[in-house]
Amino acid sequence: xxxxxMLGIIYLAVACGMxxxxxxxxxxxxxxxxxxxxxxxxxxxxxxxxxxxxxxxxTKHAKAWDVLKPENQKDKKCVACHSTGTxxxxxxxxxxxxxxxxxxxxxxxxxKIMQDRKLAIENGLIIPDEKTCMKCHNENVxxxxxxxxxxxxxxxxxxxxxxxxxxxxAKKG
Ligand code: HEC
Ligand code: HEC
Ligand code: HEC
Ligand code: HEC
Numbered sequence: 253x254x255x256x257x258m259l260g261i262i263y264l265a266v267a268c269g270m271x272x273x274x275x276x277x278x279x280x281x282x283x284x285x286x287x288x289x290x291x292x293x294x295x296x297x298x299x300x301x302x303x304x305x306x307x308x309x310x311t312k313h314a315k316a317w318d319v320l321k322p323e324n325q326k327d328k329k330c331v332a333c334h335s336t337g338t339x340x341x342x343x344x345x346x347x348x349x350x351x352x353x354x355x356x357x358x359x360x361x362x363x364k365i366m367q368d369r370k371l372a373i374e375n376g377l378i379i380p381d382e383k384t385c386m387k388c389h390n391e392n393v394x395x396x397x398x399x400x401x402x403x404x405x406x407x408x409x410x411x412x413x414x415x416x417x418x419x420x421x422a423k424k425g
Contacts, residue, residue, distance in 0.1 A: 287356040287376035289337040292349040294361055299350075307415035313348035333388040348388070353380040353413075381405075 296305045308314055316334045317325070324330040336345035336352040351357050355378035365371050378384065382405040389403045409416075 288340040288358045289356040295350045316348045317346035
């Protein structure tokens, strides 16, 4: 009888506690999905030797900020496509840096996570596809700067991204 009562109380406590726990877990999850930008210098630490950073530096993306006149660098409309994002400290990352295509990197940049593609993707890494490019290469580009040809992903990837060495399949996960 006594044990029965005890179990009953424990059961009630757990049952009543449940919604609170569930609520907390949900909250924690939703904050986890917001990653923040760290900037190209952080990526360079590990992606210089493999030739990726140096080859990115040669692209127009690396210089996309410099083509804006000083007054355009204050125009939110131009800044949106000619920059990457803002760090947690509020620093604007100029030009089309790694994270403009690969996603904000504070959570995936750790070596242990980076080495595991699945884990990296879970922590915000994006394996870019045509849709990634379309965030900027779209009809909102001012008329005078629009490309003459229709955006061709494979052609543009070869021309404007960086060295891609591996034989890894271009699929997610
Ligand atoms: C501590 C070292 C380190 C840092 C910092 C780092 N990476 Fe990596 N990254 C690696 C390693 C190691 C790999 C796995 C081997 C490889 O593909 O080069 C990797 C792989 C990648 C891949 C390929 C993933 C795949 O499976 O195709 C991308 C994309 C990438 N990193 C982007 C970035 C970006 C963007 C940053 C900056 C936000 C960054 N990395 C910062 C070490 C690092
Ligand atoms: C929707 C994204 C987007 C917006 C908004 C945008 N740009 Fe661009 N801009 C691009 C892209 C993409 C290109 C490259 C087009 C191509 O050649 O494929 C480009 C190219 C340019 C170029 C040509 C650089 C060169 O190498 O010749 C200049 C200059 C430029 N933009 C200035 C501006 C200014 C000024 C504004 C604001 C009034 C602006 N852009 C707004 C995406 C954008
Ligand atoms: C304009 C978009 C863009 C930018 C900017 C960019 N990348 Fe990439 N990156 C790609 C694409 C596209 C791929 C190929 C994805 C696939 O199909 O596997 C790729 C692949 C990679 C890979 C895998 C390479 C391999 O050989 O498999 C690494 C590592 C990487 N990027 C790191 C970086 C780093 C570091 C920077 C900044 C210095 C950067 N990327 C900037 C678009 C971009
Ligand atoms: C954050 C916005 C943004 C994203 C995302 C982006 N680009 Fe760009 N891209 C630009 C801007 C801005 C320019 C113009 C830079 C300049 O001319 O100085 C540009 C220029 C280029 C150029 C040079 C065009 C030329 O006429 O020489 C190529 C190639 C290119 N992008 C390919 C890609 C590919 C491929 C992707 C996707 C994997 C991609 N871009 C994603 C903003 C972006």
